[in-house]
Amino acid sequence: MDLPDDLDLPLERGEPYWYWLGGRPALDFVNTLRERWWRRVETLVTPGDLARWLVAAGVADAPPPAGPADVERARALREAIDAAVVETVAGRDVPAACAEAIDGALRRAPLREAVALEPSGALALTTGRDGPPVDRALAAVAADAAAMLGAAERGRVRICASETCSARFFDRSPAGARRWCSMRLCGNVAKARRHRRRHRAAAGRTPSDPRSST
Numbered sequence: 001m002d003l004p005d006d007l008d009l010p011l012e013r014g015e016p017y018w019y020w021l022g023g024r025p026a027l028d029f030v031n032t033l034r035e036r037w038w039r040r041v042e043t044l045v046t047p048g049d050l051a052r053w054l055v056a057a058g059v060a061d062a063p064p065p066a067g068p069a070d071v072e073r074a075r076a077l078r079e080a081i082d083a084a085v086v087e088t089v090a091g092r093d094v095p096a097a098c099a100e101a102i103d104g105a106l107r108r109a110p111l112r113e114a115v116a117l118e119p120s121g122a123l124a125l126t127t128g129r130d131g132p133p134v135d136r137a138l139a140a141v142a143a144d145a146a147a148m149l150g151a152a153e154r155g156r157v158r159i160c161a162s163e164t165c166s167a168r169f170f171d172r173s174p175a176g177a178r179r180w181c182s183m184r185l186c187g188n189v190a191k192a193r194r195h196r197r198r199h200r201a202a203a204g205r206t207p208s209d210p211r212s213s214t
C-alpha cells in the first residue's frame, strides 16, 4: 500500500488517502496513520476528516460535530490501539496504558439501556450510548478494539508481511494464515520480489547476464 513518493506532506486533508483493508473499524482506524514503517502519513488531519471517517467507517450515522481537541483525542486512542496491536502481534501482553486508554474512550460514552412504550402498547428495550456524538462514535471504535484484543479474537490480528506496508488487518480466512493486507496489492508484489530473487540467484552463475543488474 504505497503512497506517491512526491506527496505534499503534511496532508491538508486526509480523506482521499483512507483505505479499508483492516476488516473491522478498530484496524481501519489504526490504518489512518499510513506508512508507519517510513513517513507516518497522518490522514486524520482536520475535525472534518474525523467526522467523515466515523461515518465512512459505519460508527456514526451523520458527521458528528468535532473540533481540534476531538482530533487529538481520536489520534491518542488510535495510537493506544495500535500499541496494543503491535504487542499482540508480537505475542506479548497488551500494555496496561493501552487498556486504560480504550477504557477511557468507553467511559466517555457509556452504554445505557432505555425502554419506550410502543404504539402497540408493548415495551421496546433498546441499548444506546450517552454522551456527545463524536464520543459515541469513538466509543464504538474502542469497543471493537476491546473485542478484537480479547482472548477469543486476538490471534487473528495481523500486520501485513510486506516490508513496505504497515497495514494492520483482521485475518478472517478459514485457515488463519493470511499474510498480506491485500493479495492484489502486497501479496503479488512479494511474489514478484521472490521470483526476481530466485531469477537473480539462477542468473548468478552467469554474472555477465545484463538482466542480473536490475
Ligand SMILES: [Zn+2]
Pocket (backbone or CB within 6 Å): 001, 160, 161, 162, 165, 166, 167, 180, 181, 182, 185, 186
Ligand atoms: Zn500490505
